[in-house]
Amino acid sequence: MRRRVRARALAALLCGLAPLLAGGCNLFRPADPEPPAGGDVFIPDYSDPARVLTTLARALELKSEQAAYADGLADSIYSADQPFSARHDPADIAEVPPGTPIPSRWDKNRERVFYSRVVVQRDTTLFMLFQFTPGLTDSLGANQQVLYRTYTMFVGAAAGDTIARGRADLRFVKLAGQGWRLLHWVDRRDPSTNPNLRTFGWLRLVTQ
Numbered sequence: 001m002r003r004r005v006r007a008r009a010l011a012a013l014l015c016g017l018a019p020l021l022a023g024g025c026n027l028f029r030p031a032d033p034e035p036p037a038g039g040d041v042f043i044p045d046y047s048d049p050a051r052v053l054t055t056l057a058r059a060l061e062l063k064s065e066q067a068a069y070a071d072g073l074a075d076s077i078y079s080a081d082q083p084f085s086a087r088h089d090p091a092d093i094a095e096v097p098p099g100t101p102i103p104s105r106w107d108k109n110r111e112r113v114f115y116s117r118v119v120v121q122r123d124t125t126l127f128m129l130f131q132f133t134p135g136l137t138d139s140l141g142a143n144q145q146v147l148y149r150t151y152t153m154f155v156g157a158a159a160g161d162t163i164a165r166g167r168a169d170l171r172f173v174k175l176a177g178q179g180w181r182l183l184h185w186v187d188r189r190d191p192s193t194n195p196n197l198r199t200f201g202w203l204r205l206v207t208q
Helices: 002-021 049-062 066-071 090-095 108-118 200-206
Strands: 085-087 126-132 144-155 161-175 179-188
Touching: 049 066, 049 108, 049 126, 049 144, 049 161, 049 179, 066 108, 085 200, 090 200, 108 200, 144 200, 161 200, 179 200
Parallel strands: 085 179
Antiparallel strands: 126 144, 144 161, 161 179
16 A cells, blocks of 8 residues: 555655756646548638739649639629729730730639630649739738739749749739739730730730
């Protein structure tokens, strides 16, 4: 009986000293579970304009998220008859191959088709990077915002193979209960880049 009491007392003493010696007495604590396999889960986020751009870029990268890409674009049902539209740089329009149709309006349906075609043009992963455009300040309103971004589309993690680069004036609208959506994309050539690099707008036109 005395031996049992001594054993319990010794165990209690060790547990009391354990925080000083080994960070705690966790003899009966189960092991921490392993994290689930399968990598990151893609969850579209339209809670602010910057996250909308991240969602669009990630959807292009995954190549199988057309719905998430399209959901980032404004729809007339939610934006008072102001659906998404993209405007091309006049220089791009002048240099597309002869016979290329130039739509009077590049709308959400055309952008949805464009997504399905551009993601299958390359066997490797597409990356879209948006960066602040030097010298331009974003216009940040409560329900509408305009972000000025320089963008690069490339394949390969090191951005060694750039396939599109340009500048864009990106107008976003906040929808009640829906988050933010991209309303207008005004595409421009980047004067600081290689003139042989095409813009995203040029890709839109030639992949119809």
